[in-house]
Amino acid sequence: MARYLDEPAFRHDYTPRTAVLLINLGTPDAPTAAALRPYLKEFLSDTRVVEIPRAVWWFILNGIILNTRPRKSAAKYATVWMPEGGPLLVHTRHQATALAEALQARGLSDLVVDFAMRYGNPSVESVMQKLRGQGVERILLFPMYPQYAGSSSATALDAAFRTLMKMRNMPEVRTVRHFHDSPAYIAALAENVRSHWARHGRPDKLVMSFHGVPRFTLDKGDPYHCECHKTGRLLAEALELPRDAYEVCFQSRFGRAEWLQPYTTDVLTQLGQAGTRRIDVICPGFVADCLETLEEIAEEGKETFHAAGGGEYHYIPCLNSSPAWISGLAEMVVSQLQGWLPQTRENPALRCERAQKLGAKQ
Numbered sequence: 598m599a600r601y602l603d604e605p606a607f608r609h610d611y612t613p614r615t616a617v618l619l620i621n622l623g624t625p626d627a628p629t630a631a632a633l634r635p636y637l638k639e640f641l642s643d644t645r646v647v648e649i650p651r652a653v654w655w656f657i658l659n660g661i662i663l664n665t666r667p668r669k670s671a672a673k674y675a676t677v678w679m680p681e682g683g684p685l686l687v688h689t690r691h692q693a694t695a696l697a698e699a700l701q702a703r704g705l706s707d708l709v710v711d712f713a714m715r716y717g718n719p720s721v722e723s724v725m726q727k728l729r730g731q732g733v734e735r736i737l738l739f740p741m742y743p744q745y746a747g748s749s750s751a752t753a754l755d756a757a758f759r760t761l762m763k764m765r766n767m768p769e770v771r772t773v774r775h776f777h778d779s780p781a782y783i784a785a786l787a788e789n790v791r792s793h794w795a796r797h798g799r800p801d802k803l804v805m806s807f808h809g810v811p812r813f814t815l816d817k818g819d820p821y822h823c824e825c826h827k828t829g830r831l832l833a834e835a836l837e838l839p840r841d842a843y844e845v846c847f848q849s850r851f852g853r854a855e856w857l858q859p860y861t862t863d864v865l866t867q868l869g870q871a872g873t874r875r876i877d878v879i880c881p882g883f884v885a886d887c888l889e890t891l892e893e894i895a896e897e898g899k900e901t902f903h904a905a906g907g908g909e910y911h912y913i914p915c916l917n918s919s920p921a922w923i924s925g926l927a928e929m930v931v932s933q934l935q936g937w938l939p940q941t942r943e944n945p946a947l948r949c950e951r952a953q954k955l956g957a958k959q
């Protein structure tokens with residue numbers, strides 16, 4: 598295997614470009630067991646995601662999980678699949694297009710905006726290679742996770758760094774670590790909730806459900822738990838909610854180990870048992886709707902709450918391509934790109950000897 602990826606020969610005659618690369622988690626290519634298997638294998642083989650000793654995990658993953666989970670997960674994906682593909686992919690694609698338009702409207706039409714997925718397609722490597730082919734020499738790597746976690750943001754950046762190791766002419770990169778307390782993100786979330794309330798009235802309780810991670814990661818230094826709580830507090834402040842009007846909880850537990858608590862299912866059950874007349878559930882940690890929000894929260898969550906005796910259940914969709922979010926995202930991008938814009942074309946009179954011999958083309 599070649600040490601480096603194919604890259605275009607160096608040229609003098611183009612203006613080096615800057616790109617924003619949105620990176621999200623990834624989704625299977627189809628809602629089928631056959632498509633789920635390689636996706637789950639790639640995802641669950643990531644040592645940032647599952648920290649069980651490799652030899653033990655290899656047997657559990659290949660012997661049990663990959664023989665049972667693909668079929669079960671495929672059935673869940675089938676309930677949320679959209680005509681253009683998996684919701685996470687569809688929303689991320691829309692977000693990239695809308696962000697490019699918002700940046701154009703700010704006079705940044707030369708910026709390239711693209712997206713990639715940490716697992717599955719389009720892979721981080723393939724998109725970064727495409728960007729190099731487009732003359733991109735500076736990349737803002739933007740994991741689409743508001744709260745930093747080793748198992749989400751860091752592994753997305755690992756994939757980009759691994760790609761850089763395969764590049765002869767390595768571009769400059771900047772990374773976004775998190776944006777859990779960014780005023781633009783909080784304002785977009787608050788706007789999303791307010792517009793839901795303007796149409797449907799207010800609940801007794803706002804449930805903020807974040808993706809969970811194993812509990813031990815908090816003790817070992819992962820700031821994810823605290824960042825989720827800070828987002829929750831800032832969102833509540835923006836909505837002027839007292840502490841007893843909202844709950845922060847954690848969903849999507851995987852395996853038998855303890856994950857961050859309280860678990861969303863327990864909170865929904867308790868609120869139902871308490872006879873709560875109406876709850877609204879929002880998933881602030883996901884900027885795009887996906888299996889975990891549409892199936893686990895909007896569908897299963899509702900069943901859990903109703904089965905426990907609860908009343909009305911409203912799921913508030915993710916930010917997706919809401920105008921407030923896209924404009925907030927553009928604001929964050931512009932602030933991250935300070936000092937990188939604009940880039941200028943090299944003076945032709947100063948081209949190197951090789952380029953002068955090659956003539957006007959170079």
Ligand SMILES: C=CC1=C(C)c2cc3[nH]c(cc4nc(cc5[nH]c(cc1n2)c(C)c5CCC(=O)O)C(CCC(=O)O)=C4C)c(C)c3C=C
Binds near residue numbers: 670746808882888889
């Ligand atoms: C095995 C442990 C898992 C950890 C740790 C984990 C962290 C984590 N995940 C997200 C965001 C998403 N996860 C999604 C799906 C999903 N997550 C896990 C497991 C862990 N996640 C699995 C096995 C799956 C696949 C679906 C299934 O079989 O249940 C998704 C949705 C993807 C989609 O296609 O729609 C997202 C998004 C974060 C942010 C995070 C750590 C903070």
Ligand SMILES: [Fe+2]
Binds near residue numbers: 808849
């Ligand atoms: Fe997950």
Ligand SMILES: [Fe+2]
Binds near residue numbers: 822823826
């Ligand atoms: Fe904390």
